[in-house]
Amino acid sequence: MLVAAELFPDVSAVMQQYVIPFAWKAVGAIVLWIVGGILISGAGRVVRSAMTARGIDPTFSHYVNSALSVLLKIILLVAILGLFGVESTSFAAVLAAAGVAIGMAWSGLLANFAAGIFLVVLRPFKVGDAISGAGVTGDVREIGLFATTIDTGDNVRVFIGNNKLFSDNIVNYSANPVRRVDLRAQLAHGVDPHQVIAALAARLQQIPNVAPTPAPQVGILEYNAAGTLLYVRPFCNNLHFGQVADDTQRVIGEVTGGLPVPAPHHVERHA
Secondary structure (H helix, E strand, C coil), X not given: CHHHHHHHHHHHHHHHHHHHHHHHHHHHHHHHHHHHHHHHHHHHHHHHHXXXXXXXXXXXXXXXXXXXXXHHHHHHHHHHHHHCCCCHHHHHHHHXXXXXXXXXXXXXXXXXXXXXXXXXXXXXXXXXXXXXXXXXXXXXXXXXXXXXXXXXXXXXXXXXXXXXXXXXXXXXXXXXXXXXXXXXXXXXXCCCHXXXXXXXXXXXXXXXXXXXXXXXXXXXEEEECCEEEEEEECEECHHHXXXXXHHHHHHHHHHHCCXXXXXXXXXXXXX
């Protein structure tokens, strides 16, 4: 009993001197993290709303919002470490030293960050554009700090490293007001191609969303063993590309439906 009596005062002193203050600091850190996270989210919404109200491009506003969120979270982390007695100057020195090591180990991540800045500044595409790059084709949803988010035509979300995307050839289907649909129509021997060309040209102008300028192009591409091969090229905005392509295929089928079926034709020559 005497030994226990001698120990309990020491345990009480340890609790009061170390455990209880640390517990209060831990509780304060948790509260600060939760409140800080709420404030950071609110700040992001305010900045995003302000940029939208001023008509700033969504590509730039999304990138600024991501960068601001990362910066504020770093400041919040420094503040939380300050609760536990970690000096900000010491933390900055450790962060700088760690930054060198991380920079060497994560050079690819930093390259993606730098490429993201170039994508926002040089603007080869913006959020909402339909592009093809790094082997992926789809609509751009976000240009992030390290990766660009693209939704493909079959509704699959793909994340591409900014550096990989920026170092590859980028095809922007939305940059120009209209895009050409390239299709073909094979005619059999004996069919007058000029009559079919006139019929196709007239029908193409009736397809919804076909651009009047430039006018749809229909002409003879080549003469082959099956007969005459026509090119059929209406123009439309990229948003309506699939619909115009499907309707053009339908029109080609309707115009050439009652004509002879094309088949390779060989003429035997006798000596």
